[in-house]
Amino acid sequence: xxxxxxxxxxxxxxxxxxxxxxxxxxxxxxxxxxxxxxxxxxxxxxxxxxxxxxxxxxxxxxxxxxxxxxxxxxxxxxxxxxxxxxxxxxxxxxxxxxxxxxxxxxxxxxxxxxxxxxxxxxxxxxxxxxxxxxxxxxxxxxxxxxxxxxxxxxxxxxxxxxxxxxxxxxxxxxxxxxxxxxxxxxxxxxxxxxxxxxxxxxxxxxxxxxxxxxxxxxxxxxxxxxxxxxxxxxxxxxxxxxxxxxxxxxxxxxxxxxxxxxxxxxxxxxxxxxxxxxxxxxxxxxxxxxxxxxxxxxxxxxxxxxxxx
Amino acid sequence: xxxxxxxxxxxxxxxxxxxxxxxxxxxxxxxxxxxxxxxxxxxxxxxxxxxxxxxxxxxxxxxxxxxxxxxxxxxxxxxxxxxxxxxxxxxxxxxxxxxxxxxxxxxxxxxxxxxxxxxxxxxxxxxxxxxxxxxxxxxxxxxxxxxxxxxxxxxxxxxxxxxxxxxxxxxxxxxxxxxxxxxxxxxxxxxxxxxxxxxxxxxxxxxxxxxxxxxxxxxxxxxxxxxxxxxxxxxxxxxxxxxxxxxxxxxxxxxxxxxxxxxxx
Numbered sequence: 102x103x104x105x106x107x108x109x110x111x112x113x114x115x116x117x118x119x120x121x122x123x124x125x126x127x128x129x130x131x132x133x134x135x136x137x138x139x140x141x142x143x144x145x146x147x148x149x150x151x152x153x154x155x156x157x158x159x160x161x162x163x164x165x166x167x168x169x170x171x172x173x174x175x176x177x178x179x180x181x182x183x184x185x186x187x188x189x190x191x192x193x194x195x196x197x198x199x200x201x202x203x204x205x206x207x208x209x210x211x212x213x214x215x216x217x218x219x220x221x222x223x224x225x226x227x228x229x230x231x232x233x234x235x236x237x238x239x240x241x242x243x244x245x246x247x248x249x250x251x252x253x254x255x256x257x258x259x260x261x262x263x264x265x266x267x268x269x270x271x272x273x274x275x276x277x278x279x280x281x282x283x284x285x286x287x288x289x290x291x292x293x294x295x296x297x298x299x300x301x302x303x304x305x306x307x308x309x310x311x312x313x314x315x316x317x318x319x320x321x322x323x324x325x326x327x328x329x330x331x332x333x334x335x336x337x338x339x340x341x342x343x344x345x346x347x348x349x350x351x352x353x354x355x356x357x358x359x360x361x362x363x364x365x366x367x368x369x370x371x372x373x374x375x376x377x378x379x380x381x382x383x384x385x386x387x388x389x390x391x392x393x394x395x396x397x398x399x400x401x402x403x404x405x406x407x408x409x410x
Numbered sequence: 411x412x413x414x415x416x417x418x419x420x421x422x423x424x425x426x427x428x429x430x431x432x433x434x435x436x437x438x439x440x441x442x443x444x445x446x447x448x449x450x451x452x453x454x455x456x457x458x459x460x461x462x463x464x465x466x467x468x469x470x471x472x473x474x475x476x477x478x479x480x481x482x483x484x485x486x487x488x489x490x491x492x493x494x495x496x497x498x499x500x501x502x503x504x505x506x507x508x509x510x511x512x513x514x515x516x517x518x519x520x521x522x523x524x525x526x527x528x529x530x531x532x533x534x535x536x537x538x539x540x541x542x543x544x545x546x547x548x549x550x551x552x553x554x555x556x557x558x559x560x561x562x563x564x565x566x567x568x569x570x571x572x573x574x575x576x577x578x579x580x581x582x583x584x585x586x587x588x589x590x591x592x593x594x595x596x597x598x599x600x601x602x603x604x605x606x607x608x609x610x611x612x613x614x615x616x617x618x619x620x621x622x623x624x625x626x627x628x629x630x631x632x633x634x635x636x637x638x639x640x641x642x643x644x645x646x647x648x649x650x651x652x653x654x655x656x657x658x659x660x661x662x663x664x665x666x667x668x669x670x671x672x673x674x675x
Contacts, residue, residue: 112451167664168672169669325662336653392498404511
């Protein structure tokens with residue numbers, strides 16, 4: 102059964118879209134990520150114009166992150182002040198991202214930047230995750246204790262000025278890296294159609310030294326709001342958000358996420374991280390191929406908006 | 411109404427040709443195509459009649475018909491990738507202003523056997539002629555070839571535009587799409603794919619005999635989104651802020667409902 106997507110202006114099989122949403126939802130429930138890094142490429146490869154794919158994936162990330170965020174909220178595992186400062190950076194980043202997005206689309210280089218962005222960020226994060234988790238697995242097998250983070254340890258980040266106190270996270274750090282992190286995630290999220298949780302979570306743990314228990318909920322809150330801003334900005338500036346596509350994906354995604362989360366309870370932390378690392382790396386490799394392998398057709402068409410009826 | 415139109419067309423065709431060439435009256439089976447949520451494309455059928463009377467010259471050869479369907483005009487950028495430092499990058503481009511978003515040429519036998527090159531170019535009877543006749547501009551700094559319009563089959567950008575549009579099902583050639591039903595009546599069948607653009611379409615019918623254009627007629631129709639699809643599209647373009655907020659609200663609601671329904675703790 103095909104469904105007509107009014108903004109993308111083409112028909113897609115509703116079951117394929119639903120399955121795609123469910124599969125990505127399963128992954129996001131399993132690993133506790135938004136799943137944008139999988140969904141956006143999947144949509145692009147299935148023939149949805151990249152502008153629509155990126156803009157619509159943002160709303161899917163909101164849906165899949167909201168239920169997680171609410172459950173952390175109920176357990177009071179969110180540092181609202183930290184999320185607020187991240188958000189100030191995030192909202193500015195989103196605006197910057199949408200501006201860049203329109204600029205690149207006009208110049209015909211959006212696909213290239215999206216490919217490079219995925220290759221670079223997914224490639225590096227994926228490799229890091231994989232290496233770290235394999236080391237952890239080997240260490241446990243040899244019976245050695247896994248080295249844990251020492252709470253008192255400081256990095257260069259803690260030497261910066263403009264310090265703020267975040268009570269919930271028991272942190273006293275400069276606002277600059279927090280704002281910068283939010284800004285970076287905002288730009289990336291808007292430009293690449295990803296929530297950025299897989300970058301934000303490690304950055305908060307290793308760079309800011311936020312306690313692990315607080316990290317996931319706080320990053321989810323930040324992602325929901327950054328992606329909400331991105332959705333609205335995309336809708337206003339390039340009219341690329343397809344509500345029918347978004348809804349179909351969301352329904353699949355929300356259901357898939359629940360099964361993913363249940364399945365995730367059966368796996369150990371480092372196994373999960375290794376799997377996620379492999380997955381992230383696979384997507385990066387797919388983009389690398391696209392950049393290097395000769396395209397089936399070196400020509401492509403883009404319709405300039407506004408010239409239509 | 412449609413009958414009146416046909417009668418009027420017939421009348422004007424008669425008046426316009428004192429040499430008593432054949433007249434041509436055509437009618438489409440529909441004048442509006444609706445795009446709803448289950449739209450997977452549409453078939454359009456054009457019926458016509460070749461009018462002859464006692465004064466019409468007798469023809470030794472059979473008639474030929476060319477039906478072209480031209481969709482709404484679009485501005486399209488054709489980009490070409492080249493390998494730069496091992497990576498495939500869009501390097502040059504050309505912008506076509508007012509190229510049809512949909513184009514079909516339907517004939518009763520191969521076009522080359524019906525009309526001369528000059529007639530094909532003059533009446534825009536194939537996609538190459540249509541694209542070559544569209545004003546286009548290379549990006550600033552590139553050389554402009556002034557004599558380009560007359561050249562066939564067109565350069566790489568023009569050919570690629572046609573190839574990619576054809577692959578998307580938006581440019582079509584059908585050398586067996588016109589059927590003669592007897593007594594001067596004929597029908598032409600065309601297919602609009604699911605990704606066909608919204609807007610005004612024109613069907614032009616050309617009657618040929620032995621390579622000579624005898625008569626032509628045209629009829630237009632529109633493709634519109636209806637109901638939910640139309641309202642969604644309108645809202646996205648006229649009230650983008652409201653539309654964006656609605657999408658966000660829907661997403662939050664979906665996430666919240668999912669969380670409540672499958673609550674685990």
